[in-house]
Structure formats: structure tokens, C-alpha cells
Amino acid sequence: MDDPVPEAADPKRDFSGKTPPASLLEWALPDEEATIALARNLAELACGRVPGGAPAGGRIHLRGELGAGKTTLARGLLRAAGVTGRIKSPSYTLLESYNVSNLYFYHLDFYRFSNAHEWRDAGFDELLDTRAVVLIEWPEQAGTRLPPPDLDIRLDYAGTGRRAVLSAHSEKGQLWLTYLSASRR
Numbered sequence: 001m002d003d004p005v006p007e008a009a010d011p012k013r014d015f016s017g018k019t020p021p022a023s024l025l026e027w028a029l030p031d032e033e034a035t036i037a038l039a040r041n042l043a044e045l046a047c048g049r050v051p052g053g054a055p056a057g058g059r060i061h062l063r064g065e066l067g068a069g070k071t072t073l074a075r076g077l078l079r080a081a082g083v084t085g086r087i088k089s090p091s092y093t094l095l096e097s098y099n100v101s102n103l104y105f106y107h108l109d110f111y112r113f114s115n116a117h118e119w120r121d122a123g124f125d126e127l128l129d130t131r132a133v134v135l136i137e138w139p140e141q142a143g144t145r146l147p148p149p150d151l152d153i154r155l156d157y158a159g160t161g162r163r164a165v166l167s168a169h170s171e172k173g174q175l176w177l178t179y180l181s182a183s184r185r
């Protein structure tokens, strides 16, 4: 992750000389610290801090049952991105917003989401259009209203820990996964 990549990355370019673009990645998360470490890696990518990486911004869907670690991962990403102060779970408010040096972060949780008016009134369509980092828990509860994310992360219980399956749904997501898999070696 710290190795500088000389030129601006073309998502189709094989930047390492050997790693093909990744579209699926499994990540073992034996404890909460591992979840936060993954979140830190994602923050670097989403904030556009990786040399040669994609520009800041992107959408991440977080799926998995209650307690799987969706909020832990979102909070870890926001903290690593530079959000200070309390980071509340948006499970009651639907949306929590943050701003760190010109970059907006929207953390949504659709667990209790039920009606279409709520969607329109809250202006969700607009926030999906802006260049921002958008983290969405329970995206399946929004039905077909959500476009595919750059990256979909599914968290499952695995013994006393968790397991993440990351899948890319855009060129940006593929580029992120390629960097993530390289950062593990």
C-alpha cells in the first residue's frame, strides 16, 4: 500500500505487472481490530490517498446480519478518513453526514426504511450523484432504488470472528480490490 505507483492508474492497466483486475476478494476478520484494519485500507482508497489510485469518492454497500460488523466497519472508515467526535450509528436517523476537508461522507442505514416518500423527501437521489463517500448498511431494504455500488461488502459470522466477501461492481471498485489484494501480500 505504501509503494508509490509512478503514473495515474488506468483501471484497465495491470499496475503491478502481475495482478489481474480483481472483482472478488475474501478477507478473514478474526477480531474487531481486523475489521478496523480493513476499514483503514478502504479509507485510504475512498479518500483518494493511494498514489496512482482512483480519485476520492465512492459508494460502498455493507451487508450482513445484525452484529456482523457493518457499523464497526463504517465507523472505522470514517475515523481513519479524519472524522473526529462521536460517530453515531444511523440506524434511527437513516443518515449521518460528515465533511472532512472538502470531501463529504454519507453513512446510511436502511434497516428501518420502509416508504418511498421518505426516499424522495430525504433527497437520497441527490446525495448519490455527488462526489462523496457513501456507506450504506442494509442496502437490500431500499429495494431497486439504489444503483449498484462501487464495492459490495458482505460480512458473515465465522467462529468468534467474521469473514468479509468484497465484490466490485465498477471499474473503481475493481481498482480498489486490486490494491487491497496487493496490500495483503
Ligand SMILES: Nc1ncnc2c1ncn2[C@@H]1O[C@H](COP(=O)(O)OP(=O)(O)O)[C@@H](O)[C@H]1O
Pocket (backbone or CB within 6 Å): 029, 030, 031, 032, 033, 034, 035, 064, 065, 066, 067, 068, 069, 070, 071, 072, 073, 137, 160, 161, 162
Ligand atoms: N471481526 C470481528 N470479530 C469479532 N467481533 C467483531 C468483529 N467486528 C466487529 N465485531 C463486534 O461485533 C459487533 C458488531 O456490531 P455492529 O458493527 O454494530 O454490527 P452491525 O452494524 O452489522 O449490526 C460489535 O460488538 C463489534 O465489537
Ligand SMILES: [Mg+2]
Pocket (backbone or CB within 6 Å): 070, 071, 089, 091, 109, 137
Ligand atoms: Mg449497524
